[in-house]
Amino acid sequence: MSSIKRAVPRPVSRRRVAAAGVFAAGALLLAACGSNDHDMKDKSHGGTSAPTASKEAGAKPAPGAFNDADVSFAQGMIPHHRQAVEMAELTEGRASDAEIKTLAAAIEKAQDPEIKTMRSWLKAWGKPESSEHNMPGMEHGSGGMDHGSGGMDGTAGMMSEKDMTDLKAAKGKDFDKKFAQMMIGHHNGAITMAKDEQKNGRNATAKKLAGDVIKNQAAEVDRMNKILDRI
Template sequence: MTRYRRTVIVATLLLLGGCASAPEGTGAAPAVPAPAPTGSAVPAPADATGAFNEADVMFLQMMVTHHGQGLELVRLVESRARRTEVKTLAAAIDVTQDAERETMRDWLSGWGRSTSADPDVHAHADHGGMPATGPEQIAALARTTGTEFETAFLNLLIAHQHNAVEMARVETRSGTHAGALDLARRIDLSRTAQINQMLALLPPATLR
């Protein structure tokens, strides 16, 4: 990776971590950048110490699965998208979510818990729903390129990140582990900002 590209990705990470936006993260105007927070959007190294409850465990297990799906999506972008801004956003998401996933796996391993979510969808009804970006959707996206790819990618990732916001808000209401709660707040803010960025990148609706 070139020095220029690393600089662009770090700058984008700071933007994503420090943007304020509408509470629900959909249908709003693009977020206005706020001052970047101290540190980066990538979480600190995992610390499994401290009290935790089953809500923390469920959140982390579901989010590990969710992040895996998101990484599959954004790693399609470099070879298929055209616009630099779409590629830069995808690269920033890749860096952040890969680091977050490792942090969450470390917490779960430290607690002696599985690092994957229960595949039974009914087990997750009270926690924001099981991540639902399935292999069929990812495979269909991989068969497209250019403008068609960008439009499908942005729409799919908007829905995907909205699901992350919902799961994070359940955690902030029900969790107890300080690290998991802080991560949930970061996810809420950064994914809401990403949603607003992606809405601005979508082509305007064609007037009929």
């Protein structure tokens, strides 16, 4: 009867176990370092940073050269557009004319994205959003219905605090009339600013937006004049 020989595994030496442990620990350390280095590189290039304001707004910085007139146009038009949007928002619960409501919605839809666009320009140009002429808290306008004076300092056609208070207090047909009158003056001020940009600006993208302002707001002025003749 033949005997069955079984292979008996050789005991693993403590030195081999220790060496394997050291190798594994070293591999893990290198992997961790590599991961940290990759993360740091991502952070340094903005790979994990929050999106910029221009990306959030869906707007692109205005390419090409620019001058002081381009900067002033953006700095002045941003608060100008903001006030137009604020006036348009006041129609909620106050306006009675359907065409006034439709016009206000169109103003909000057009000017809010333009605000974001011009903000992205100023950020790309390394310029502040507000100039010394249009800092918050400054009094704008003439305090009455005679608007449209001023220039590229952000005051052209801007309503005063009293104007805005009067508009907020109005309702129905009175609101419709005040809104149209004030927005005509406001739009005419924006058109003046846009014409100045087309004349003195250098950046092609900024000048194109100025052209859009002139075209669109002039059409809205004509429309509001017709509304005033009707109501």
